[in-house]
Amino acid sequence: MLNVKNLKAKIDGKEILKGLNIEVKPGEVHAIMGPNGSGKSTLSNVLAGRDNYDATDGTVMFEGKDLLTLLPEDRAREGIFLAFQYPVEIPGVSNLEFLKTSLECLHTYQKKPLLSAVEFMKLAREKCRLVDLDTGFLKRGVNEGFSGGEKKRNEIMQMLMLEPKLCLLDETDSGLDIDALKVVADGINQLRSPDRSFILITHYQRLLDYVQPDFVHVLADGKIIKSGGSELALELEEKGYSWLESGTEQSANPLKV
Amino acid sequence: MSESNVIDERINSSYDAGFITDVEMQTFDPGLNENVIRKISAKKNEPEYMLEWRLKAYKQWLEMERPEWAQVNYPEIDFEAIAYYSSPKSQDDAPKSLAEVDPELLRTYEKLGIPLHEQEMLAGVAVDIVFDSVSIITTFKEKLAESGVIFCSLSEAIIEHPELIKKYLGSVVPVKDNYYAALNCSVFSDGSFVYIPKGVRCPMELSTYFRINEMNTGQFERTLIIADEGSYVSYLEGCTAPSRDENQLHGAVVELVALEGAQIKYSTVQNWYPGDENGKGGIYNFVTKRGICHTNAKISWTQVETGSAITWKYPSVILMGDNSVGEFYSVALTRNAQQADTGTKMIHLGRNTRSTIISKGISAGKGSNTYRGLVNISPKAEGARNFTQCDSLLIGDKCAAHTFPYIVSKNPSAIVEHEATTSKVSEDQLFLCQQRGIDPEKAVSMIVNGFCKSVFKELPMEFAVEAGKLLEISLEGAVG
Numbered sequence: 001m002l003n004v005k006n007l008k009a010k011i012d013g014k015e016i017l018k019g020l021n022i023e024v025k026p027g028e029v030h031a032i033m034g035p036n037g038s039g040k041s042t043l044s045n046v047l048a049g050r051d052n053y054d055a056t057d058g059t060v061m062f063e064g065k066d067l068l069t070l071l072p073e074d075r076a077r078e079g080i081f082l083a084f085q086y087p088v089e090i091p092g093v094s095n096l097e098f099l100k101t102s103l104e105c106l107h108t109y110q111k112k113p114l115l116s117a118v119e120f121m122k123l124a125r126e127k128c129r130l131v132d133l134d135t136g137f138l139k140r141g142v143n144e145g146f147s148g149g150e151k152k153r154n155e156i157m158q159m160l161m162l163e164p165k166l167c168l169l170d171e172t173d174s175g176l177d178i179d180a181l182k183v184v185a186d187g188i189n190q191l192r193s194p195d196r197s198f199i200l201i202t203h204y205q206r207l208l209d210y211v212q213p214d215f216v217h218v219l220a221d222g223k224i225i226k227s228g229g230s231e232l233a234l235e236l237e238e239k240g241y242s243w244l245e246s247g248t249e250q251s252a253n254p255l256k257v
Numbered sequence: 258m259s260e261s262n263v264i265d266e267r268i269n270s271s272y273d274a275g276f277i278t279d280v281e282m283q284t285f286d287p288g289l290n291e292n293v294i295r296k297i298s299a300k301k302n303e304p305e306y307m308l309e310w311r312l313k314a315y316k317q318w319l320e321m322e323r324p325e326w327a328q329v330n331y332p333e334i335d336f337e338a339i340a341y342y343s344s345p346k347s348q349d350d351a352p353k354s355l356a357e358v359d360p361e362l363l364r365t366y367e368k369l370g371i372p373l374h375e376q377e378m379l380a381g382v383a384v385d386i387v388f389d390s391v392s393i394i395t396t397f398k399e400k401l402a403e404s405g406v407i408f409c410s411l412s413e414a415i416i417e418h419p420e421l422i423k424k425y426l427g428s429v430v431p432v433k434d435n436y437y438a439a440l441n442c443s444v445f446s447d448g449s450f451v452y453i454p455k456g457v458r459c460p461m462e463l464s465t466y467f468r469i470n471e472m473n474t475g476q477f478e479r480t481l482i483i484a485d486e487g488s489y490v491s492y493l494e495g496c497t498a499p500s501r502d503e504n505q506l507h508g509a510v511v512e513l514v515a516l517e518g519a520q521i522k523y524s525t526v527q528n529w530y531p532g533d534e535n536g537k538g539g540i541y542n543f544v545t546k547r548g549i550c551h552t553n554a555k556i557s558w559t560q561v562e563t564g565s566a567i568t569w570k571y572p573s574v575i576l577m578g579d580n581s582v583g584e585f586y587s588v589a590l591t592r593n594a595q596q597a598d599t600g601t602k603m604i605h606l607g608r609n610t611r612s613t614i615i616s617k618g619i620s621a622g623k624g625s626n627t628y629r630g631l632v633n634i635s636p637k638a639e640g641a642r643n644f645t646q647c648d649s650l651l652i653g654d655k656c657a658a659h660t661f662p663y664i665v666s667k668n669p670s671a672i673v674e675h676e677a678t679t680s681k682v683s684e685d686q687l688f689l690c691q692q693r694g695i696d697p698e699k700a701v702s703m704i705v706n707g708f709c710k711s712v713f714k715e716l717p718m719e720f721a722v723e724a725g726k727l728l729e730i731s732l733e734g735a736v737g
C-alpha cells in the first residue's frame with residue numbers, strides 16, 4: 001500500500017527527515033514512536049503533501065502511484081487521511097457543510113455515487129454517535145470552541161465518514177481522558193479491515209493496549225532507528241529512548257516485513 | 258511555495274456581467290450646467306416644482322467641496338467629462354408592458370440572470386429595471402396596486418404623486434448633506450419609488466436592478482421608500498456594469514421613511530464592475546443612503562458589496578422615534594486594487610432606541626477595506642443601546658483592513674458595545690480542507706462564506722444564494 005524509501009525532507013531549508021524507510025501493507029497497523037521533535041509530524045505532513053514540506057530525496061509510492069507528485073487534495077481523494085495533532089478551527093463553516101463538501105469531493109473523484117441529503121444526514125448522525133459526540137456538534141463550526149478531546153474525537157468522526165485507505169493518526173490519543181481514549185480506539189478498530197492500513201503516531205502504550213499494532217517503529221532524528229513487534233512499545237515504555245539513541249544502528253532493514 | 262505566493266499566483270478572475278448591450282441610445286453631450294439640468298427635467302416632462310428643486314440644488318453643489326476624508330485614493334473627477342443623461346431610444350414612448358420593451362434590453366437582463374417575463378420570474382418578486390438613466394419597466398405594478406402599494410419609477414411618481422414627493426423627497430438626505438448628494442439632487446435621472454399604505458404588509462419582495470451600459474455616463478439614480486404606519490416592506494437592489502477601461506461615476510441617493518411602527522428591510526447586492534487586476538477602470542460608487550425611523554419603527558440595511566473600483570457609502574439610520582430600531586449588516590469584499598470605505602451611522606435621538614452593526618470586511622490581493630462607523634447617542638436618548646461587531650478577514654499579505662469606529666455618547670444611561678477582530682485565511686485551514694479532498698479555491702469560498710454567515714442570513718432567501726454565488730465568483734482565483 002505505502003512504500004517509503006530513503007525519504008529526506010526539508011522545512012524552510014532545514015533537513016528534518018534524513019533518509020526514512022517504511023513499508024505498510026494492506027491491513028497492517030504500524031505504530032511510530034519517538035522523542036519530541038524527531039520528525040513524526042513532519043513525516044505525516046510530507047505524506048499528506050503540506051506546503052513548505054519539501055521532499056528532497058527518496059520515493060513514496062502509494063498503491064503504485066508516485067505520491068509526491070500529487071496535490072494534497074488528490075492524495076486525500078486517493079484515500080490518505082491525516083488526523084491532525086492540532087486540529088484547526090474554521091469559524092462559521094459547520095461540520096455538516098464541511099463534511100458534505102469533503103465527501104462530495106472524494107466521491108466525485110472516486111466515481112462513486114453521491115449521497116442524497118437524507119442518506120448523508122443519517123450517516124453523519126450515526127458516526128457522531130459512534131464517537132460519542134452529540135449530534136448538535138454537526139451544526140457547530142468546524143472545531144469551533146471544541147475542547148481538546150472533542151477535537152480529537154471529531155477527527156475520528158471524519159475518518160469514519162470518509163473511510164480512507166490509509167489513516168495517519170498524529171497523536172490522536174494525546175490529551176484524552178480514559179473514556180475518550182476508548183472511543184478513539186473503538187473508532188480505529190471499527191475501521192480495521194484487510195484492505196485498510198493505519199500509521200499511529202503516539203507517545204504512549206495505552207492506545208496500543210486497545211489497538212494491537214503489527215509493527216512498532218522508533219523514529220529519532222529523522223530516521224527509523226529501530227523496528228519490532230508490539231512488544232517493542234512495552235520495552236520503550238519501560239526504558240525510554242536513550243538506550244536506543246546511544247549507538248544502536250538501524251538493524252538490517254527490519255522494515256522489509 | 259509559501260501561502261502568499263500561492264495566493265498571489267491566481268488572483269485573477271472573470272467579471273460575468275461585463276458585456277455591453279448594443280441598443281441605440283440617446284446620450285447628452287458631456288458637461289454640466291443649468292441648461293443640462295433643464296434638459297433632463299424637460300426630457301422627463303417634470304412639473305415646474307421639480308425643476309426648481311434641481312436648480313437650487315445645483316447652485317448649492319457649486320459652492321461645495323469634494324470630501325477628502327475617506328480612506329480611498331482616486332484622481333480628481335472631471336465633472337465636465339461626464340454625460341448626465343443617457344437612455345435607449347426605444348424608451349421614448351415609455352413601454353406599457355413587457356411586450357413593448359426592446360427585446361435586446363430584455364436579453365441583457367436574461368444574461369444577467371434576471372428573467373423579466375412575469376411567468377418566469379422568481380415567484381413573489383416585483384422588479385423595477387433601471388438602464389443607464391431611465392427606468393425601463395416595472396413588473397407586477399397592477400398586482401401591487403390591489404393592496405394599495407405604489408411601486409414605480411421615481412420619474413413617474415414625480416408626475417403622478419406630487420404630494421408624496423414634495424413631502425418626502427430630500428426629507429431624509431437634505432440637498433446640502435454632502436457633495437455627491439447635492440450633485441445627485443440636481444441631475445438625478447431615475448430610480449424607484451415605493452409607497453406602502455398604513456398597516457399593509459407588502460405582498461411580495463420589491464427589487465430594482467441598476468445597470469450602467471453607456472460609456473462616459475454617470476448614473477445618478479434616486480430611490481425613495483415610504484412605509485406608512487404599521488406597514489412592512491422588503492426591498493432589494495442589484496447593480497452591474499460593463500467592463501470598461503474608463504472609470505465611471507455612480508452617485509446615488511436612497512431615502513427611507515419608516516413611519517410609526519413600520520418596518521423596512523433594504524438589501525443590496527452590489528456588483529458594479531470592479532476594474533481589472535491593475536486597477537484600470539471600474540465604477541466609483543459614491544452613494545448616500547439614509548433612513549429615518551419614527552416611533553417603534555425599524556430599518557435594516559443589509560449589503561453585500563463585491564464590485565466597484567471604489568465604494569464610498571454609509572447606509573445610516575436616524576432613530577428619531579422612541580423604541581425605534583436600526584440595523585446594518587454588511588459584507589464588503591475587495592480584491593485586486595479595489596478600495597472600499599464603508600460603514601454606517603446610527604443616530605440615536607429617541608428613548609430606548611436600539612442599533613446593531615455587523616460588518617464583515619474581506620480583503621484579497623491589494624484590496625483595501627475600511628469600516629467607518631458612527632454611533633451617536635444624543636442627550637435625550639435615554640436607555641439607548643448599540644452593539645457593533647467589525648470583523649476583517651485577510652486573504653494573502655498584500656491587502657489591508659482598517660476599522661474606524663466613532664462613538665459619541667451624550668447620555669450616561671446608554672450602553673454601547675464594540676467588538677472587532679482581524680483574522681487571516683490561514684495556511685492551516687487551507688491544508689485541513691485540502692487534506693479532506695477540498696481544493697483550495699472551494700476551501701477559500703467556504704471559509705469566506707462561513708465568515709459572512711451572520712450577514713447572509715439577513716438577506717431574503719432567494720438572494721442569500723445569489724450573494725453566496727457572487728462571492729464565490731469574486732473570489733475565483735484568490736488562491737491556488
Ligand SMILES: Nc1ncnc2c1ncn2[C@@H]1O[C@H](COP(=O)(O)OP(=O)(O)OP(=O)(O)O)[C@@H](O)[C@H]1O
Pocket residue numbers: 011012014016034035036037038039040041042043085
Ligand atoms: N516551520 C518550521 N521551521 C523550522 N523547523 C521546523 C518547522 N516545523 C517543524 N520544525 C522542526 O522540525 C522538527 C521535527 O518536528 P515534528 O513536529 O515533526 O516533531 P514530532 O516528532 O512530531 O514532535 P512531537 O512529538 O513533539 O509532536 C522539530 O525540531 C521542529 O522544531
Ligand SMILES: [Mg+2]
Pocket residue numbers: 040041042085170171
Ligand atoms: Mg508531532
